[in-house]
Amino acid sequence: MTETTKATQESTKPGTCPVSQFAASFNPFDEDYLQDPYAAFTRARNEEPVFYSPEIDYWVVSKFDDVVEIFRDTESYSATAAGELIKPPCPAALEVLAEIDYVPSTYLVDEDAPLHPKRRRVLRKGVTDDRVAEIEPLTRRFVGECLDKIVKTGNADLVTKLTFEVPALTAFILMGVPEAEVARVRGYASRFALWIWGRPADEQQVTLAKEFAAYLEYAREHIDRLIDNPGDDYMSNAIKAWQKAGNDDVWDKTYLASIMQGHLYASHETTTNATASGFKALLAHRDQWAMLCNDPSLIPNAVEEILRYASSVPTWRRVTKRPVTIGGFDIPAGERILLLTGSANHDETKFAGGDDFDITRKNADEHLAFGWGVHHCLGQGLARMEMRVMLEETTKRLPHLHLVEDQKWAYSPNTSFRGPEHVYVQWDPSQNPMADDRP
Structure with a gap:
């Protein structure tokens, strides 16, 4: 028996067999892992393509075909675990939530049929290709304004100055948030991932609960405002559906506020992380950055390769609805599954040289960065557009920027959302290709 086979056979839940050394060491909150x-x-x-992790009490699945099969089989796997807090709120955090009369609600990502398809049909109308095309000029304006502020300085943090700003502003337009309220709202969303998918200490969790509560109260205010004066935005479409006769079993105000809160976060934070990771990868592979600067037609495929190579959502979750077999392991109903979508995106059986970054990769767009199947991300078209525009404008105006050497990379300690908190870059403003951009 080989060591690999032995390890795989031992990687089962306590009570049946010992857990292998690798499975026992798997910890998505460890700094080396982050x-x-x-x-x-x-x-x-x-x-060990499938193993049980005692650290997080999840079965972990890493290969492309297995991950796709789990996404596909909605009869055997439920999405209800997707939005579940990794660490339940401590008593003090619960008190904070009680003060605002918080009522737990689902998000679209953690719903199953029959509600999920009914709600999805309505919500997808707010992010059609036509709607994304309408928003693109605004996104391009936001990118231009961000670059205007830094182009003559010679140094910047691309996260705080660009990749956070642009998706946030775009998301707020999508959701009908007035530009005057952007400064208030964007602060609420910045650590949503740590609240749901992290393991904050109790004191930190209380702080996060206060931010979550403030964010939810804003969402409620915004929903009330749109009820009185609906527009042609993502949330207004949902409100109009709620107001139609016979839809009381599908929509209520609690759910509308939940959708406002969750989707406002998801539609900007994931794109922030993906684009920040993209700039890091491109600038670390200088030859590929140069290719983009010389040939902008490569940018759309580069976006796909960034999403594959450095997904902003490298893991996702499911729970078994009935006994299943994954990778030769019999797993009972009610078990939580951690899908390593980032691993699937590097699987050599699907992507040749999967650990290599290659913006000319022919099947780069077959990644799982946006999930797969009935829960395929509604906002994928918006995210692709934002990433493309940020790369188009930056390569045009700052082709000579480069990473600050020896910078320390920091990532939020959570299981499911990943992107560098800072990407520090430098350039010589006197060499800016556009005359108006030079000091």
Whole structure:
């Protein structure tokens, strides 16, 4: 028996067999993992494609075909675990939530049929290709304004100055948030991932609960405002559906506020992370950055390769609805599954040289960065547009920027959302290709 086979057979839940050394060491909150989860992903695919992690009490699945099958089989796997807090609120955090009469509600990502398809049909009308095309000029304006502020300085943090600003502003337009309220709202969303998918200490969790509560109260205010004066935005479409006769079983105000809160976060934070990771990857592979600057037609495929190579959502969750078999393991109903979508995106059986970054990769767009199947991300077209526009404008105006050497990379300690908190870059403003951009 080989060591790999032995490890795989031992990687089962306590009470049946011992847990292997690799499975026991798997910890998505460990700093080494946060810095480079792909090392653990590669080892998992090679040694234990399916294993039980006692650290998080999840079964972990790493190979492309297995992940797709789980997304596909909605009869066996429920989405209800997707938005579940990794760490339940401590008593003090619960008190904060009680003060605002918080009522737990679902998000679209953690719903099953029959409600999910009914709600999705309505919500997708707010992010059609035509709607994204309407928003693109605004996004391009936001990018231009961000670059205007930094182009003569010679140095910047691309996250705080560009990749956070642009998706946030675009998301707020999509959701009908007035530009005058952007400064208030964007602060609420910045640590949503840590609240749901992290393990904050109790004191930090109380702080996060206060931010979550303030965010929810704003969402309620915004919903009330749109009820009185609906527009042609994402949330107004949902409100109009709620107001139609016979839809009381599908919509209520609690759910509308939940959707406002969750989708406002998801529609900007994931794009922030993906674009920040993209700039990091491109500038670390200088030859590929140069290719983009010389040939902007490569940018759309570069966006796909960024999403594949450095997904902003490298893991997702499901729960078994009935006994299943994954990778040779019999898993009972009610077990939580952690899908390593980032690992699936590097699986060599699907992507040749999967750990390599290649903006000319022919099947880059077959990644799972937006999920797969009935829960395929509604906002994927918007995210692609924003990433493309940020790359188009930055390569045009700052082709000579480069990463600050020896900078320390920091990532939010959570299971499911990943992107560098800062990407520090430098350039010589006197060499800016556009005369008006020079000092």
